[in-house]
Amino acid sequence: AQKITQTQPGMFVQEKEAVTLDCTYDTSDQSYGLFWYKQPSSGEMIFLIYQGSYDEQNATEGRYSLNFQKARKSANLVISASQLGDSAMYFCAMRERGQAGTALIFGKGTTLSVSS
Amino acid sequence: EPEVTQTPSHQVTQMGQEVILRCVPISNHLYFYWYRQILGQKVEFLVSFYNNEISEKSEIFDDQFSVERPDGSNFTLKIRSTKLEDSAMYFCASRGLAGAAPGDTQYFGPGTRLTVL
Numbered sequence: 001a002q003k004i005t006q007t008q009p010g011m012f013v014q015e016k017e018a019v020t021l022d023c024t025y026d027t028s029d030q031s032y033g034l035f036w037y038k039q040p041s042s043g044e045m046i047f048l049i050y051q052g053s054y055d056e057q058n059a060t061e062g063r064y065s066l067n068f069q070k071a072r073k074s075a076n077l078v079i080s081a082s083q084l085g086d087s088a089m090y091f092c093a094m095r096e097r098g099q100a101g102t103a104l105i106f107g108k109g110t111t112l113s114v115s116s
Numbered sequence: 117e118p119e120v121t122q123t124p125s126h127q128v129t130q131m132g133q134e135v136i137l138r139c140v141p142i143s144n145h146l147y148f149y150w151y152r153q154i155l156g157q158k159v160e161f162l163v164s165f166y167n168n169e170i171s172e173k174s175e176i177f178d179d180q181f182s183v184e185r186p187d188g189s190n191f192t193l194k195i196r197s198t199k200l201e202d203s204a205m206y207f208c209a210s211r212g213l214a215g216a217a218p219g220d221t222q223y224f225g226p227g228t229r230l231t232v233l
Binding site: 033035037042043044045046047050091093095102103104105106107108109 | 164174205207209221222223227229
């Protein structure tokens with residue numbers, strides 16, 4: 001079974017609009033962390049935002065926010081006021097067991113295209 | 117801002133040859149990782165390294181792979197006898213002590229694209 005599921009292979013949005021990228025996860029651990037990374041066409045992986053399983057508030061970082069619904073096991077990324085530079089692949093990832101050294105498990109990613 | 121660096125950015129090799137991919141993690145970080153991403157696919161974990169030993173590895177990380185921290189700054193991934201299916205982007209990542217970053221975030225390098233012919 002997939003640990004991280006990103007069901008949207010591609011998303012298209014106009015500049016200045018908001019967009020939501022979906023992520024659902026599967027774990028039996030009580031303590032885990034959820035991350036979003038951005039991969040532009042140049043290939044690097046850029047950390048965007050983190051949500052801990054025990055965090056009661058949804059995480060926010062500038063134009064990025066994470067819509068965390070623990071009961072539904074979803075951690076959707078919301079990008080407000082999209083910019084052309086937001087065009088990239090976006091990966092949702094999870095770290096289980098709350099152990100800092102534990103590997104990240106990634107989803108297959110969603111390609112976001114922002115047009116003017 | 118400190119960043120993870122990787123060299124080379126692109127490596128082309130013949131099948132059966134040994135390759136060494138190099139990484140310089142962020143200087144005060146203690147946990148190091150290698151991931152790979154086959155073209156068009158998701159990022160997959162290979163190995164994690166802490167306190168001069170492997171702390172976790174995946175099924176992909178077989179006897180053909182090894183990691184080493186030869187000095188205080190470099191972290192290397194060696195593939196002894198490359199296969200065609202080793203062609204991928206290889207990412208190094210590092211993180212600091214627990215609590216040093218939100219969720220103990222792993223910071224990734226720019227990657228090395230390995231092409232095996």
